Amino acid sequence: MIEIGNVTVRFGGVVALSGVSASFAQPVSGIIGPNGAGKTTLMNVISGFVTAESGEIRKDGQNLLGLSPYRRAHWGLRRSFQKEEIANDLSVFDNVLVQIDHARQPASKRHAEVERMLEYVGMADRAGRLGRDLNKFERRLTDIAKCMVGNPKLIMFDEPGGGLSIEETQRLGDLILGIHDQTGAQTLVIDHDVELISRICSDTLVLDFGRRIAFGEVHAVLADPKVKAAYLGTEEVVE
Amino acid sequence: MQRNLFHVTPSGWAGLAFAAFAFLVIPAVAGQLWLSVFTSASCFALAAAGVAFMYARLGMVSLTQVGLMGVGGWVMLRLNHAFHLPFEINLVISGLVTMMCGWVLALPALRLRGLYLALVTLMAAGGLEIIFATFQFPNGGDGFWGVKTGSAAPFARPWLAQTPEAYLRYTVLVVILGFLLIEAHRRLAPGRAWALIRRSEAAAMAAGVNIVLYKTWAFGISGLLGGVAGGLLAGSLGLLDDATFRASESVMLFALAVVGGARYWLGVVIAATLFRVLPALLNNWGVDADISYVIFGAGLLHAVITAPNGIAGQIHDLFGKRRKAEAGEKGAGDD
Numbered sequence: 001m002i003e004i005g006n007v008t009v010r011f012g013g014v015v016a017l018s019g020v021s022a023s024f025a026q027p028v029s030g031i032i033g034p035n036g037a038g039k040t041t042l043m044n045v046i047s048g049f050v051t052a053e054s055g056e057i058r059k060d061g062q063n064l065l066g067l068s069p070y071r072r073a074h075w076g077l078r079r080s081f082q083k084e085e086i087a088n089d090l091s092v093f094d095n096v097l098v099q100i101d102h103a104r105q106p107a108s109k110r111h112a113e114v115e116r117m118l119e120y121v122g123m124a125d126r127a128g129r130l131g132r133d134l135n136k137f138e139r140r141l142t143d144i145a146k147c148m149v150g151n152p153k154l155i156m157f158d159e160p161g162g163g164l165s166i167e168e169t170q171r172l173g174d175l176i177l178g179i180h181d182q183t184g185a186q187t188l189v190i191d192h193d194v195e196l197i198s199r200i201c202s203d204t205l206v207l208d209f210g211r212r213i214a215f216g217e218v219h220a221v222l223a224d225p226k227v228k229a230a231y232l233g234t235e236e237v238v239e
Numbered sequence: 240m241q242r243n244l245f246h247v248t249p250s251g252w253a254g255l256a257f258a259a260f261a262f263l264v265i266p267a268v269a270g271q272l273w274l275s276v277f278t279s280a281s282c283f284a285l286a287a288a289g290v291a292f293m294y295a296r297l298g299m300v301s302l303t304q305v306g307l308m309g310v311g312g313w314v315m316l317r318l319n320h321a322f323h324l325p326f327e328i329n330l331v332i333s334g335l336v337t338m339m340c341g342w343v344l345a346l347p348a349l350r351l352r353g354l355y356l357a358l359v360t361l362m363a364a365g366g367l368e369i370i371f372a373t374f375q376f377p378n379g380g381d382g383f384w385g386v387k388t389g390s391a392a393p394f395a396r397p398w399l400a401q402t403p404e405a406y407l408r409y410t411v412l413v414v415i416l417g418f419l420l421i422e423a424h425r426r427l428a429p430g431r432a433w434a435l436i437r438r439s440e441a442a443a444m445a446a447g448v449n450i451v452l453y454k455t456w457a458f459g460i461s462g463l464l465g466g467v468a469g470g471l472l473a474g475s476l477g478l479l480d481d482a483t484f485r486a487s488e489s490v491m492l493f494a495l496a497v498v499g500g501a502r503y504w505l506g507v508v509i510a511a512t513l514f515r516v517l518p519a520l521l522n523n524w525g526v527d528a529d530i531s532y533v534i535f536g537a538g539l540l541h542a543v544i545t546a547p548n549g550i551a552g553q554i555h556d557l558f559g560k561r562r563k564a565e566a567g568e569k570g571a572g573d574d
Contacts, residue, residue, distance in 0.1 A: 049441055073447030085442030087434040098431040099446045146446070 001025050002154060002186060007055030009041055009210075016041045018210045019055070026202035027180035028187045030218060032194065033207035034230055039190045040082070042207070043156050046188075047079050048072050059154050059186075074102055076153030076185070078146075080160060084139040088132035092123055092142050095131055100150040110149075117145040120182060121175055137168045144175055152185040161193045169193065173200045194231075198222060206230065244426050249562075250555065254418070254504045261411045266404040274403040276519040278475045281410040282308070283492065284511035285417045286468035289461035290493050291501035291510070292421045296433040297457055300357040302489045303344060304465045306367035309376075309484030311337045311469025316377040316479060319394055320385050326397040326474060330413075333470035334463045341462020345455040364486035371481035378478050394477035410471050417464050418504055429456060491535065498538040500549025509550055513538065 002024040009017040017038045031039050044050040046057055048069035057064045064072055078099070086095050096114045103110060118124040121141040126134075134142065140160060147155045157176065161169045177200050179187050191197055197204060197218065204221050206214040208230040214221045221227055247255070265277055290304045311333040318329040347359045377385030379392025400409035424430050432453045435443040440450055473479055495513050500506025513535060518528035538550075546553050 047445060049444070069444040070447050070449050073445055077445075079445050081439075081442060081445075085435075085439045085445075087431075087438045090431060090434045094431050094434075098428075098435055098448070101428040101431060102447050102449075150447075 308469035311466030337466025500551030
């Protein structure tokens with residue numbers, strides 16, 4: 001259970017998030033909203049890259065806001081970025097291994113886990129390839145494997161389907177759906193692709209101008225007139 | 240799958256072959272003057288390896304390296320004249336002192352990047368230049384600074400390397416150890432962390448990398464190499480001159496590491512050769528050694544315009560293309 005409690009973030013005079021609250025209990029949940037709604041800001045607050053003015057974020061009783069960003073990763077928080085952050089001069093294997101370098105485990109156990117996750121995402125045969133030689137989808141797959149190693153508790157994907165083809169997005173969705181069975185982690189997905197969100201997420205939070213405008217079962221939320229208005233705008237009849 | 244710590248790449252084999260050549264052949268054939276030049280070049284290669292790895296692996300520019308060599312040299316001379324400890328112990332202490340200096344330099348690096356970080360390190364080099372010019376290097380005098388007028392007190396070289404030939408071999412061996420230290424780091428957790436920091440600090444933090452620890456670590460290693468290089472230089476000459484450790488020399492060493500190719504061992508060797516051997520060669524030919532600055536400038540323009548990975552990068556790419564072409568031909572032949 002991820003509990004986001006009354007989170008407010010200001011950048012000078014701009015209120016990026018205004019008292020946002022939500023409790024995610026499903027294995028895969030979504031956060032959607034138009035551009036500038038505050039989705040990535042919320043993800044940055046959870047990651048520790050942005051400091052919230054007030055509020056709290058709890059997962060299984062642990063208040064994440066008290067931890068520095070790298071300690072949140074040690075605790076079990078994983079995230080991907082809109083642009084896949086894969087080091088060009090490291091191999092696929094090393095790009096994943098870096099996530100659990102801090103773990104107090106024998107090297108053989110860490111290596112076995114990396115191999116297992118690369119197998120899961122379908123990158124095991126390209127484990128020795130350098131980051132610079134990967135295409136966009138391979139970089140995204142490596143990113144997913146990286147998020148899955150080291151017993152994660154919460155994984156967040158920021159627009160993972162951006163720039164991918166329909167088939168690749170389909171495959172990506174299948175992989176994200178399997179994360180909970182593989183690792184036991186809860187997953188939060190931000191994406192503009194409503195089709196992807198409605199396929200893989202059980203519930204979703206909708207933000208607009210930093211405010212929560214809807215939260216609940218994904219299909220019900222997408223049918224909500226307020227959500228439609230946020231995405232499509234409202235009709236204004238001029239007489 | 241993952242690269243073994245002891246796996247030797249083709250570039251690694253070439254490096255080992257060159258190291259064997261530098262260890263066995265050069266000391267055997269070089270005259271007295273050239274032994275001194277090559278020893279000095281080896282010391283600067285070790286120092287250049289420190290700045291090169293910081294730039295290539297973390298994208299951080301440090302312009303204090305020659306100043307740190309001066310600190311290492313100062314400590315080495317001070318210890319030599321004050322105590323009668325073995326050379327190796329003095330060398331280790333010199334390296335540890337400059338490693339700590341590196342940690343202090345890392346403090347601004349935690350907040351600054353790019354040009355601003357380079358400027359801060361340049362200011363540190365400027366400060367060291369003033370200290371060296373004011374207090375000079377110990378030469379066996381009394382007091383803390385240990386400076387006296389007249390001839391310098393004798394310097395105790397390593398027991399194993401009393402002659403110039405043996406000292407060059409000794410220096411080459413330490414330089415090889417320095418290169419191996421960097422390579423081992425590159426292949427282990429610090430290398431992975433540095434690669435990710437270079438890519439994006441946010442991504443590194445999200446991967447659980449302690450940015451403060453690993454940046455400080457990198458500065459410490461660079462400082463260690465600089466200090467050991469300075470200690471070896473002090474051992475080569477027996478005394479040091481403040482003109483060797485001007486801030487401009489640190490800028491020059493960094494620029495030559497870029498010209499040579501900061502990502503490769505060969506680039507560091509090229510940098511040290513241009514820095515120390517080329518001026519000596521010009522002098523030997525009766526040409527003004529300042530011509531070397533013109534050559535350095537042309538080399539820098541070449542690197543900026545056509546060779547982002549330096550001369551060594553171009554050579555590496557050339558061999559890479561040849562290997563691929565050969566593999567292609569073999570594949571076509573198999574068909």
